[in-house]
Amino acid sequence: MPRDGGAWTGVEPDPNGGERLAHWQMTDPAPVTPTEAVLLGDFNLEPGKAEYEALVGYRDDIYGRVDVMARFVDAWVATGHEQDSGVTCPAKPEMGEPDMRIDYGFVSLPLKPRLRDCWIDGDAPGSDHQPVWIDIDL
Numbered sequence: 001m002p003r004d005g006g007a008w009t010g011v012e013p014d015p016n017g018g019e020r021l022a023h024w025q026m027t028d029p030a031p032v033t034p035t036e037a038v039l040l041g042d043f044n045l046e047p048g049k050a051e052y053e054a055l056v057g058y059r060d061d062i063y064g065r066v067d068v069m070a071r072f073v074d075a076w077v078a079t080g081h082e083q084d085s086g087v088t089c090p091a092k093p094e095m096g097e098p099d100m101r102i103d104y105g106f107v108s109l110p111l112k113p114r115l116r117d118c119w120i121d122g123d124a125p126g127s128d129h130q131p132v133w134i135d136i137d138l
Contacts, residue, residue: 072106
């Protein structure tokens with residue numbers, strides 16, 4: 001989670017085979033997480049599922065979804081679209097799969113006021129997924 005600090009990444013090769021954590025990963029503190037971040041990709045999860053809720057926070061029955069600094073904001077929803085709308089992965093009837101929105105653009109809370117638009121390019125060729133675009137003021 002963003003509140004836990006940045007992530008160390010990478011490994012160094014072990015001369016005896018395999019991998020091990022780099023020395024700096026075991027001794028240095030975690031890097032500071034930036035307050036402004038954009039997280040994009042194919043998450044293979046649908047809105048409302050537990051993994052989605054872990055990213056954006058849980059929806060309260062009375063107040064709706066409450067934005068907090070330790071969570072991301074779904075740019076699609078923040079720009080006026082319904083959470084359960086949009087298709088980034090068109091149906092594959094031969095595999096029994098319906099239309100789904102499983103590709104996302106998330107932003108950290110400080111970027112939410114700078115979101116201008118978010119759209120899915122349903123005409124883009126080249127993949128079985130459609131790209132998600134975010135227009136944000138820098």
